[in-house]
Amino acid sequence: MSPGRYFRKVLRAVSRDKMKQGRRALRMDDRRYVATKHSCPSCGKPVDDGDLAVNLFVCPHCGHHYRISALERIKTLMDGGEISEFSADVQPVNPIDFPEYTEKLRQAQEKTGIDEAITTGVGRIEGRQAAFALMSFKFLGGSMGSVVGERLARAMLYAADQAMPCIIFTASGGARMQEGIFSLMQMAKTSHTAALLAEAGQPLIVVLTDPTTGGVTASFAMLGDITLAEPNALIGFAGPRVIEGTIRQKLPAGFQRAEFQKDKGFVDAVVPRSELRSTLAYLIDVHSRGGAKP
């Protein structure tokens, strides 16, 4: 059997059997935004919460892109503000019996209203279908543990099997250290599924959002056929404080930001949130076999 055929067999096994479970429509409750004011963390000017949601969570004064969770991303990016989520049944355990990890997970779930640092599913942008994986930094720093790895792997394999692009929004501080060596190994697993996706001839489109660092940067985040980034997103392997500790001096302004990474040749384009929908729709069109779809 050629590796190509083997890979397709793997894909089918994953997508057909497993994806049926854990499938549900996922959307965000609109009522969560009531009109209260806060100061923009970037320019300090007062911002109305309700307006912010309408403005794609971008400060109307300075253009600062707020960090948003998977649910807010779904709401602002996807047709109908929803995706058909899969792998919702894949849930975390405490693989190295790390003290208080189970409790930490429960707290994070309660606090954030999401069940893990990544949400995956099928959705549409301007009518074009793709498999999506959306990370939430507010869930334990968007850290990658076994669930993040498995859900990502399934999203990529699903895209490969169903012949559609896979679009990943990254936001992560790196590996989920509470899962020890298992978190490190997710780098190998997700990078391998990126290879399988490539084998199947489907594009991996990565959108780097603030912040994307550590083990996520050193794996699937840097493996996109097309790599986009949101303005001013911090993107790097080692965090700025670690580097400053190594070189014992302050880093230059703009270091490791999206625009810097574009200058250095690691990001294809910096795309403001307001242009993401049309840019992604265009990219899906370009990569679909029959050319542009209506």
Added chain:
Amino acid sequence: MKAEELRSKLQELQELALRENIDIGADINRLADKLAGGDETAWRRVELARHQDRPTALQYIDLMSDRYLELHGDRTFGDDPALVGGIATIGGVHFTFLGHQKGHNMKENLHRNYGMAHPEGYRKALRLARQAERFRRPILTIIDTSGAFPGLASEERGIGEAIARNLREFSVLRTPIICVVVGEGGSGGALGIGVGDRVYMLENSVYSVISPEGFASILLRDAKKAQQAAGLMKMTAPDLKGFGIIDDIIPEPVGGAQSDHQQIAGRVRQTVLAAYQELARKRPDQLLRDRSARLLSLGRFTEKPVGRQSSLLSRLFGGGS
């Protein structure tokens, strides 16, 4: 009996156990630990893994091979002395070798950057790995780094991208890959040459997502709690064997690998050749299939049918279709 005599008796016992394939290596080392007056703790292994006198990658290659030639440079930026590679003939088999290279003293370590590689190191590794695939050479990687170098130049040249690309490419390389963690297996820097068909660890080596110091400062909020962190992280060879992450543990001489370079190199050689014999029998397709299955199985989680889940999510968002 004096301690010295005891030690040599233990050594003999261990040799015998290895020769006769009796599994008492761990017991012997436990005895050796008692003899040394210390508890066998994870931290002691961390210290041993970092021991300055342990054999380095190039020493292993030198001791294991009939002949070898180091090959330099990534053909794009430069040569990284912290990550070495080349061709080595071991037991009549031509291998491509890759390894993190530490030094034995300050001067060597400055030259080798303490075995912490820059992007060009990982790109050299990929160049040589591709070459190995083309000429049907198996790959041997020797892992010994505290991590990829977290510096300005390293970031500018895309250390994340360099490691990521290696992970992806090594996972589908059509040639056998055998990895041996001989000292520190630190984070993504270690994994950057750590994706393979067989992964072994030396008895006193460690392999982890972050250094115990880093772990302590982030999760325990105190960098001085590194010893405690080492235990919590479950980073020793027996831990990883228990998790099913590595294939086997290569026993070290009494006291550690640094006490007898010849002997430990001999054992690594034996393990690598045995693994190669096994892998060489597989057709490339089978090899890739098995490697793929191995990589896809990494991770621990539960799968609850979403309907039965007393999910917070469904309460919050009225989900469930």
